[in-house]
Amino acid sequence: MTEQKTIDTAKRAFMKAGASAAAIAIAPGVSLYSIGAHAATGPASSAKRWGMLVDANTDEGVWDIAVEACKKEQGWGGGNNPATDPQWIRKVSIKDPKTGAKASLPVMCQHCDSPPCVDVCPTGASMKRADGIVLVDKHICIGCRYCMMACPYSCRSFVHEPVSGQKPHMPRGKGTVESCTMCVHRVDKGQNPACVDAVNATGSQAMMFGDLNDPNSDISRAVSKFVTQRIRTDLGVEPSVHYRGI
Amino acid sequence: MRSAIKFLSLAILGLAILGGGLASPVNAGEVPLPNPAKAFKGEQCVEPVDVMRRDHMTFLKHQRDETLREGVRGNKYSLNECIACHAVKSPDVAGGKVRTLKPFCAECHAYAAVSIDCFQCHTGAAQ
Numbered sequence: 001m002t003e004q005k006t007i008d009t010a011k012r013a014f015m016k017a018g019a020s021a022a023a024i025a026i027a028p029g030v031s032l033y034s035i036g037a038h039a040a041t042g043p044a045s046s047a048k049r050w051g052m053l054v055d056a057n058t059d060e061g062v063w064d065i066a067v068e069a070c071k072k073e074q075g076w077g078g079g080n081n082p083a084t085d086p087q088w089i090r091k092v093s094i095k096d097p098k099t100g101a102k103a104s105l106p107v108m109c110q111h112c113d114s115p116p117c118v119d120v121c122p123t124g125a126s127m128k129r130a131d132g133i134v135l136v137d138k139h140i141c142i143g144c145r146y147c148m149m150a151c152p153y154s155c156r157s158f159v160h161e162p163v164s165g166q167k168p169h170m171p172r173g174k175g176t177v178e179s180c181t182m183c184v185h186r187v188d189k190g191q192n193p194a195c196v197d198a199v200n201a202t203g204s205q206a207m208m209f210g211d212l213n214d215p216n217s218d219i220s221r222a223v224s225k226f227v228t229q230r231i232r233t234d235l236g237v238e239p240s241v242h243y244r245g246i
Numbered sequence: 247m248r249s250a251i252k253f254l255s256l257a258i259l260g261l262a263i264l265g266g267g268l269a270s271p272v273n274a275g276e277v278p279l280p281n282p283a284k285a286f287k288g289e290q291c292v293e294p295v296d297v298m299r300r301d302h303m304t305f306l307k308h309q310r311d312e313t314l315r316e317g318v319r320g321n322k323y324s325l326n327e328c329i330a331c332h333a334v335k336s337p338d339v340a341g342g343k344v345r346t347l348k349p350f351c352a353e354c355h356a357y358a359a360v361s362i363d364c365f366q367c368h369t370g371a372a373q
Binding site: 039040041042043044127129130131135137138139163165166167168171172173174176184188189 | 316318366
């Protein structure tokens with residue numbers, strides 16, 4: 001084993017400084033190196049718990065709008081193999097066979113509090129942020145697809161085909177697993193996920209996004225006011241997507 | 247006689263070295279040194295050039311983990327900022343119609359036999 005030597009760049013800079021001091025020091029306090037101010041935001045805090053409330057008692061047309069908004073925002077869709085193409089969010093129709101009552105709802109990553117996908121990941125690529133958003137770190141995802149098998153909601157997809165034309169905020173590549181990110185790039189800027197904004201833009205109140213930990217948030221008030229359900233609560237994974245009318 | 251031969255061989259050796267030096271003033275046959283394009287905008291990177299050349303991979307790797315896993319955004323080092331300044335037009339990418347970072351990185355990476363390619367997943371295109 002050879003130990004990698006770190007280069008002392010400060011020492012080099014000092015050696016150079018003697019030669020170029022006259023060039024750099026224009027006036028006291030004035031430097032040629034002007035580094036722009038970088039206003040960093042974050043890190044994500046466990047004080048927040050992002051969640052969604054979906055009202056299935058609504059015109060089912062809005063779910064198509066939500067799916068299309070997701071495709072447009074994140075750059076998936078458009079493949080020719082429906083069985084294997086990535087699918088971050090899908091419209092599911094259900095029917096009660098006894099009463100004949102029908103409903104339609106969008107299903108995407110449920111951003112579980114105890115995510116099985118994170119439990120099974122052999123590399124640590126599947127991870128949960130402090131604020132509850134479950135993500136895939138594609139830098140270290142090896143594409144084994146254990147998480148896809150572990151997910152009770154079948155919400156993860158494997159990228160089988162080469163990808164091009166990715167969005168700057170959403171790198172995607174063949175051989176990795178991906179799923180709904182709850183539009184983490186928008187949430188970190190204080191915006192709603194793209195699907196929620198698209199549904200709201202139609203004047204519908206069918207999707208709501210917010211902080212479930214904040215008792216004064218709209219979503220917390222709605223969840224405390226109406227009876228909501230989450231899918232497969234029997235598994236104890238504590239999903240953060242709530243549904244009404246299913 | 248022996249000294250004459252020694253002198254002659256030394257003279258020939260000297261001529262050979264001199265001739266070799268004159269015949270290849272620009273290191274013919276060697277891989278040319280990389281010559282990355284100047285930044286599209288601005289004169290000053292986020293760090294001095296020698297620091298960036300040596301440590302850009304460390305900066306990017308540390309910050310990618312902070313951003314993805316911890317949710318820290320807007321820090322000093324960013325691949326998108328690299329693209330904003332250093333993306334270049336190249337006939338190899340999209341027929342030279344868009345500015346993209348890949349040829350800029352490849353200039354040195356090809357020389358140094360670096361195989362990492364961020365652009366299998368990240369878009370290198372300037373927006």
